[in-house]
Amino acid sequence: MAAPRERGPAPGPGSGTQASHRLLAYSDALLSIIATVMILPVAHTKIHPDQKLGESVQQLLLAKIAVYLMTFLIVTVAWAAHVRLFQVIEHIDDVLALLNLACMMIITFLPYTFSLMASFPGVPFGIFLFSVCAVVIGLIQAVIVAYGFYHPHLLNQQIQESENQNFYKRHILKIILRGPILCFLAAIFSFFFIPLSYVLLGLVIVFPHLTRLIIWCKIKILGQRGEEEEHHSLETFTFYLSEPLSKERVEAFSDGVYAIVATLLILDICEDNVPDPREVEEKFHGSLLEALSEYGPNYLAYFGSFVTIGLLWFVHHSLFLYVTKATRLMGLLNILSLAFIGGLPLAYQLTSEFAEKSHNEIEAIQVSCVITFFASIFQFAIWTTALLNEEETLHAFARYGGKEHAFMFAKLALYPCVSLGAFFLTCLLSEFSTTIFHLMQIVIPFAFLALRIFVRISLTAIKSVMSLSRRKIVLLEEEEACLSPNETLS
Numbered sequence: 001m002a003a004p005r006e007r008g009p010a011p012g013p014g015s016g017t018q019a020s021h022r023l024l025a026y027s028d029a030l031l032s033i034i035a036t037v038m039i040l041p042v043a044h045t046k047i048h049p050d051q052k053l054g055e056s057v058q059q060l061l062l063a064k065i066a067v068y069l070m071t072f073l074i075v076t077v078a079w080a081a082h083v084r085l086f087q088v089i090e091h092i093d094d095v096l097a098l099l100n101l102a103c104m105m106i107i108t109f110l111p112y113t114f115s116l117m118a119s120f121p122g123v124p125f126g127i128f129l130f131s132v133c134a135v136v137i138g139l140i141q142a143v144i145v146a147y148g149f150y151h152p153h154l155l156n157q158q159i160q161e162s163e164n165q166n167f168y169k170r171h172i173l174k175i176i177l178r179g180p181i182l183c184f185l186a187a188i189f190s191f192f193f194i195p196l197s198y199v200l201l202g203l204v205i206v207f208p209h210l211t212r213l214i215i216w217c218k219i220k221i222l223g224q225r226g227e228e229e230e231h232h233s234l235e236t237f238t239f240y241l242s243e244p245l246s247k248e249r250v251e252a253f254s255d256g257v258y259a260i261v262a263t264l265l266i267l268d269i270c271e272d273n274v275p276d277p278r279e280v281e282e283k284f285h286g287s288l289l290e291a292l293s294e295y296g297p298n299y300l301a302y303f304g305s306f307v308t309i310g311l312l313w314f315v316h317h318s319l320f321l322y323v324t325k326a327t328r329l330m331g332l333l334n335i336l337s338l339a340f341i342g343g344l345p346l347a348y349q350l351t352s353e354f355a356e357k358s359h360n361e362i363e364a365i366q367v368s369c370v371i372t373f374f375a376s377i378f379q380f381a382i383w384t385t386a387l388l389n390e391e392e393t394l395h396a397f398a399r400y401g402g403k404e405h406a407f408m409f410a411k412l413a414l415y416p417c418v419s420l421g422a423f424f425l426t427c428l429l430s431e432f433s434t435t436i437f438h439l440m441q442i443v444i445p446f447a448f449l450a451l452r453i454f455v456r457i458s459l460t461a462i463k464s465v466m467s468l469s470r471r472k473i474v475l476l477e478e479e480e481a482c483l484s485p486n487e488t489l490s
Contacts, residue, residue, distance in 0.1 A: 036256075
């Protein structure tokens with residue numbers, strides 16, 4: 001039997017080894033900012049007042065939105081790899097800290113490459129530059145893995161004590177290098193066939209799930225298990241959607257996205273809604289208040305959008321308050337929700353720019369309802385996923401039959417129901433679309449306040465009805481017991 005491996009020095013001053021919590025907090029903040037600012041080229045697309053929104057969506061916005069979703073998801077793939085990587089590497093030193101900074105530097109350049117891709121979709125250089133950056137990010141992460149395994153005292157305890165360190169190293173490197181290989185191919189094909197480059201970049205997002213599907217089919221059809229399936233004792237970098245993710249880092253990344261989206265709204269107000277001093281003097285005779293009154297719809301759209309973002313964060317916070325363990329599937333659904341949260345500045349721009357009761361106003365409101373619906377329905381999907389394995393993933397209060405289960409169900413279902421209802425009402429009652437939309441924004445905060453009372457009343461009413469029905473059944477059974485056999489038969 002092999003002798004146990006010696007552990008390195010405990011992290012702390014003078015040991016050369018440090019705890020990684022500040023590095024992870026910095027990385028999560030930076031990655032959430034980069035993922036969120038991807039929406040700016042889309043949100044700031046200029047649409048002329050005499051141009052219909054439908055035409056603008058087809059000509060300008062649709063391609064940009066598609067590229068935004070793809071690049072947002074690729075950034076979050078890099079974040080998820082970072083999370084899984086630093087679940088394997090628990091401690092850092094100066095070299096690892098500098099390697100991580102180099103990785104973050106390349107990531108901060110991605111919004112510029114996305115702007116080139118969105119502005120010049122038919123020119124290969126934008127997608128080539130984005131792909132090269134993604135390759136460099138993946139290679140730096142591979143170097144971090146190699147360095148961590150070269151200094152085993154930086155690894156987590158499970159791998160430190162394992163006799164299969166070489167297997168784990170090869171397994172993790174193989175998974176990490178898949179993304180850079182696909183991005184390298186995308187960079188090459190960008191000069192020959194741009195659509196294929198976009199397909200290859202899309203594979204970076206879905207490849208892990210395709211791999212898991214292929215392995216599952218192989219097991220079902222051939223009954224064979226691969227080497228990775230046999231060595232399933234490693235908790236991270238597996239092929240399973242049930243693989244645990246750091247709940248704290250999921251929350252930190254999500255909080256960063258919500259905070260940056262809320263901040264982008266006020267930046268737009270500061271940039272576009274401050275009147276020119278000369279115009280105030282000439283047009284409004286020096287009355288700043290009168291000049292600001294012209295921006296009333298913009299302020300209303302800002303407050304409405306901020307309330308929406310704030311309440312969606314509140315729902316997210318309430319959900320993860322009862323989540324005890326986050327999994328890869330929950331992380332994927334959370335990322336999809338955040339992708340639509342990142343689209344809320346676009347919703348703000350649309351609802352603040354168009355004239356009231358125009359055809360564009362109706363379509364802008366419908367786009368806002370769709371964005372809000374998908375942002376909230378993916379939150380509900382996280383809850384549903386957690387319920388499938390509730391003993392591991394949910395607090396006892398939130399499980400089936402728990403005292404908070406019904407309240408959490410109602411809280412998570414509120415925004416999808418209201419946004420979907422507002423969408424169909426604007427289709428049916430187009431003349432009142434603006435009123436319906438603003439009424440939705442006003443009513444929802446009060447609905448959240450009254451939700452617990454409503455749930456309690458509903459549960460009490462349901463219990464009363466069920467107890468009455470049970471009493472009737474008991475009375476009927478007692479009457480039948482009292483009757484003679486002949487009377488019962490008749």
